[in-house]
Amino acid sequence: MIKYSKSIYKKVLKGKYYKNYRRRKIIEKTTKNPNSAETTVRYILKPTTSGIIPTFCLSIIPVNSAPIWKLKYICGYIDMEFIEEIVKNGERSEFKAKPFWSLNGKLEKDELSRQIEVFKKMGFGGAFLHSRTGLKTEYMGEEWLDDLEFCVEELEKRGMESWLYDEDRWPSGTCGGTVAKKKANRLKSIVCDISDCSDGKTFVKPKRFIALFSVLFDGDRLVSYKRVNSAEEIVKGEKTVYFYWAYMLPSDFYNGYTYIDTLNKNAVKDFLKSTHEVYKEKFGEKFGKEIKGIFQDEVNRGPLFNGFVLGDKDCLKKVPYTYRLFEEFKKIKKYDLKERLPELYFRYLGENFSKVAYDFVDVLMQMLLANFTVPYGKWCKENGLIVTGHVLHEDTLSCQTTMMGSVMQYYRYMDYPGIDNLGSCNYCYEVPKLAASVAKQFGKKFVLSEMYGVSGWRMSLNDYKHDGDWQAFMGITFRCPHLSWYTMKGEAKRDCPASIMSQSGWYTEYKAVEDYFSRLDAVFSCCDEMTENLIIHPVESAWGLSRYGGYVDYFGVTDDEYKRLEKNYKDLFGMIQKCGLDADYGDEGLIAESGRAENGMLYIGKKGYKRVVVSGLVTIRSSTLALLNEFEAQGGEVLFVSEFPRFIDGIKVTDDRFSGRKILPLNEKILFDKLKETDFPVRVSPLGCGVFVRRLKTDKGYVAAFLNSDKKVGITVKIAVPTKRNVAKFNLRNGRVEPLNFIKTDECVTFEYSFAGGEELLVFETDSLYVAEEKAKKKEVKIERKEFDYSLGEDNFLLLDNASLYCNGTWDKRGYVLGKDDKLRRKYGLSLRSGEMIQPWFKEKFDKENYNRKYGVHALKFEFLLETTEIGEIFLVAETDIEKAETFINGEKFNGKWEKGDIDNCFLKSAIDSKTFKPGLNEIVIKFDFEEKIDLEAIYLQGKFGVKRGKTDSVVKLPERLGIGDIADAGMPYYTGTVEYVIEVPKGVYDVCFDEIGGAAAVRVNGKLVAFAPFIATEIKSDGKLKIEYVFGRNNLFGTHVGDNNSSGKSFVAQGMKKLPKIYLKETKEI
Secondary structure: OOOOOHHHHHHHHOOHHHHHHHOOOOOEEEEOOOOOOOEEEEEEEEEOOOOOOEEEEEEEEEOOOOOOOOOOOOOOOOOHHHHHHHHHHHOOHHHOOOOEEEEOOOOOHHHHHHHHHHHHHHOOOEEEEEEOOOOOOOOOOHHHHHHHHHHHHHHHHOOOEEEEEEEEOOOOOOOOOHHHHOHHHEOEEEEEEEEOHHHOOOOOOOOOEEEEEEEEEEOOEEEEEEEEOOHHHOOOOOEEEEEEEEEOOOEHHHOOEOOEOOOOHHHHHHHHHHOHHHHHHHHHHHEOOOEEEEEEEEEOOOOOOOOOOOOOOOHHHEEEEOOOHHHHHHHHHOOOHHHHHHHHHOOEOOOOOOHHHHHHHHHHHHHHHHHHHHHHHHHHHHOOOEEEEEEOOOOOHHHHHHHOOOHHHHHOOOOEOEEEEOOOOOOOOHHHHHHHHHHHHHOOOOOEEEEOOOOOOOOOHHHHHHHHHHHHHOOOOEEEEOOEEOOOOHHHHHOOOOOOOOOOOOOOOOHHHHHHHHHHHHHHHHOEEOOOEEEEOOHHHHHHHOOOOOEEOOOEEOOHHHHHHHHHHHHHHHHHHHOOOOOEEEOHHHHHHHEEEEOOEEEEOOEEEOEEEEEOOOEEOHHHHHHHHHHHHOOOEEEEEOOOOOEEOOEEOOOOOOOOOOEEOOOHHHHHHHHOOOOOOOEEEOOOOOEEEEEEEEOOEEEEEEEEOOOOOOEEEEEEEOOOOEEEEEEOOOOEEEOOOOEEOOOOEEEEEEEOOOOEEEEEEEOOOOOOOOOOOEEEEOOOOOEEEEEEOOOEEEEEOEEEEEEOOEEOOOEEHHHHHHHHHHHOOOOOOOOOOOOHHHHHHHOHHHHOOEEEEEEEEEEEEEOOOOOOOEEEEEEHHHHHOEEEEOOEEEOOOOEEOOOOOOEEEEEEOHHHOOOEEEEEEEEEEEEOOOOOOOEEEEEOOEEEOOOOOEEEOOOOOEEOOOHHHHOOOOOOOEEEEEEEOOOEEEEEEEOOOOOOOEEEEOOEEEOOOOEEEEEEEEOOEEEEEEEOOOHHHHOOEOOOOOOOOEOOOOOOOOOOOEEEEEOOOOO
């Protein structure tokens, strides 16, 4: 180590060099060192705990030292402009998530304001104002508009962004169904039917008839066909195949109407008039200012052979139709679709691909863009609104084909293109990359993902991080968490749980997730991603493979060739990612529009690529081939993987135009050798280890981001970063710079890194040297005690969700309470409650008499056992409909005083005198005059008691101490608050390491949050106690039921300290 004189220290402390530091300069000074040759040293100031604000402590480090010495942690400031920019950007609202705020009840301004404050505390940067199932305030009425304007103003007060959502529920286009009141605006489909009129049966021409054919089949395959004018012309032995068009059948989900014909410009005009123009009139002056933009959701042009959204008996026979379809088809494709309709539905013997189907999907795509997407975007641009959102179904090629055609062509016209990713661990890596590719190619600032929907109440904060991480590494920079409920009342609580809001037990801890992602999104948004490889998107091959009978369970495919296409699509991209490489996608329509070869690069719009991969395509455009040939002639590289296309422009290849080219196998090592980047070629070994890599460039140097894609299993890898500079880690979890122990050569920096399951790493180049602090020695502390003092963060609950229904003068058999709700609705001819029910606001406005009709007095009876007299104060908890009912406990009328309950605004609670209960069986009867608007739901007992599960659950005494294991066994099967265990240890400083966190969303150790893997709490000061607090989700209270409304199945999460963490006492000394 270099020795230095005290005079240098004195000069710095007197301010000579500190003034230069304040101007963000690092002083370099040459000094004669008694132990070495002349050496340049840097004066680097030690940071405070924030990692940014300087103190007056000096260290002197050799510039070109390798390997790095383990010195006391210091921090250089030559990089602080970059780091400060990221930290600062991470605090900006535009880099923070905006959840779907589910406005799903009767809106009240005080509650709206309270919830906005909760959003702020959770770390969100704003919200999408989104009507959902259960809305009682009239959608697009004056009260709704006033409430939304109030929300915009409240968000603005807190420095948060407001985003509109353009529909009542989804998909975009209907204005709560009202646009489809006009029949011409309704979704339409072509229908195909087959009969045998040649055997004397009479053919009756259907309404809205299109064409009639005599068709010869071999099984389900075409042999020949002929268009005829009447059934008399049908050739004997051939089938009568006829086509007509039909309107979509009405659906409760569209409030008794249908989806709209998005291929019809007039329907789209009516939608914009009924929604966007109304918003403009109310608060258009806020567009582009307080209101940033608008979310369009699940846009589609109707299903192709799969029946999704249609749901009728003929749905699999249907393809999209609009009034101008045949006219536009002939104009674009130069032949008459009516004459070749059998080729759209059926395939010739020995062939799976159809040019007619290929052309049909292409024409639908062009019509959707021309009639919906472009006019929608034009209106928003003229009025200062950013367009974001996503289309309906993107997960597979079949999803993209059957509902849209080309999602990438649609993204071209969105300001912030987006996707949705439903569930947890739904690893559709290709989907965000499609949107991110278009964003790079056409200069779009953000890429959105509507994420976490229907992931359930079991999610931990680490789960939320993991699902956000892999999407971020695929290009997502704008997170829209799905869903944050305004209320849990009635059916609203079953709308895609969990609620990422104050109903969740972990909502006060959730800010850790958002702080992390705001930094990560700021990094990915502020840096240029270095992607050299392009994959030709194979979706157009799926167009021509689509046929009647070709899809199963909506989006599954039956043909082997289609299955191979899907598999190759996923395998290729997954293999590239897990080898630590990257690639974008190129849509052939966008290549035809904006592609060019220039200086050995293939450009799509603004983005250039060095290599192009053609893999798995059944057909390719002639325009794409021509551009690839030009690109190769300039020195670019084109790789054909797996097979050559068999069709060009949908026409079978009969020449040898692919002769002389080589087919590469879909092989990990071969792909790596061919596709490895040449600009900033970061390498991770072993090959194929599953660590994703992103190479980023800033004006201050390069950044490399890494992610262990395996959520559960850790891995140790060797990383090589091609730089002659030093490297350091930016900790995205706390916003601090941290050192890496690396070895430096003339060519690169290498280091080993051990990733926990799902762990991330961000490394940046630097001219400064960040050196690891010498680790303190520590020893494991063995805990012999098996039971501990504990405390609960909230009262315990007994869930009463099984009941008997009094109906027709008798009590029925006890069962799940929602089954009783169904029973009454069936009895009186009412629609069942579900996420697709007609909205309450719509019923109240257009069917008020029936909606408020009373059907007679009924009752629900709930039962539980009492096994202890030491129960303390107990509350009865129920939803607000309880105020309309009479309540009886053990036969005595209960005249409780209802007050606001806990967890959600839909709950009321009332204290019950413990003397009301008796040992043994107790009954609570709720008597009500049934109306369609009444929701029969579970009730609860709340208090400081225990619960023992059984055929009939029992109230018991809570234990004095809590042991290792599931807290359900200790009287808390339905408990979903926090549990704090108190572990006695010697005084000192500790590291506490958890293998897992006991079914919890997160853990706190003496107040320090442990949310992400590896689950370690460090530097925990203890005065003799470690307080380990488990923060649980609400699954065991609200998420236990599975199946339909008649299900009695339960799905519990084991919760609690399942095993002791490893506890290490650290040796410390004064410095």
